[in-house]
Amino acid sequence: MKRAAKSGARGFTLVEILLAISIFAMVLTAMYSSWSSILQASKAGSKAAEEAQRARAAMRVIQDAVVSAQMFTANQRYYSFVGGPDGSFSSLSFASHLPQSFPRSSRFGGLSIRRVTINVEMGKDSRNQLVVRQTPLIMDTEEDEQVFPVVLAKDVKLFQVTFLDQRTGDWVDEWVYTNQLPKLVQVSLAQGSGNDRSRVTQDDVITRIIHIPSIAVPAILQVPGGVPGAIAGPRTNSPFSGPNSGLDANPGQGGVGNFPNSPPNPGRPFRPGNSRSR
Secondary structure, three states: OOOOOOOOOOOOOHHHHHHHHHHHHHHHHHHHHHHHHHHHHHHHHHHHHHHHHHHHHHHHHHHHHHHOEOOEHHHHHHHOOEEEEEOOEEEEEEEEEOOOOOOOHHHHOOOOEEEEEEEEEEOOOOOEEEEEEEEEOOOOOOHHHHHOOEEEEEOEEEEEEEEEEOOOOEEEOOEOOOOOOOOEEEEEEEEOOOOOHHHOOHHHEEEEEEEOOOOOEOHHHHOOOOOHHHOOOOOOOOOOOOOOOOOOOOHHHOOOOOOOOOOOOOOOOOOOOOOOOO
């Protein structure tokens, strides 16, 4: 004879099983939401760190180029220093004695003095990118260099270059004295997704003030047999004139200093053929 079932023993009802499943699903959803938030925050932090690192690296390249700028006044065609607005951004073009650590230096061999052009362009993916091109002074720009420049930064929202005008003490956004080198150059760079520049905050901007230690070499010093002691002329308080240089750097007087054969300073800045013109 079979033993009778124990009184009161029973299993889970369908309602209880559904309730347990619902609670378990809510727990999983909460865990997934928290984990997803952590991943998104981590991704955003990594991207911000990468952008900051890329901006610092770009600034380093710009600083290495600007601080090594050179100029010889008898060859303004090759050595003019041009800087100013180029659409919504700034641009730079100058001759520089670049170090071997500068990007792509190996492809130019021993031609260390090259014209450097830095500006913002629209990339193939419709993103603003900061690019740099290099050209030896006596050569044309290579096709590869023109089509595939070095990209310093992507998603550029701000690239602004200003120059200290030592005659007025003001920062100006265009360097009009193209037969002289500015003493101080201030470069500001900001990156971020999208092209809305109105969302740029002060925390997004990296700024560097670069001092150019060299000056333009006067034409008389480029002539064989030129004697620096023969230089004469009234001294001024121009910041471009040293205490013993005898230079009068007033651009309104024409030329750089009071040297014979010094090239005149035009009313408007000299523009290379591949630079922006007004």
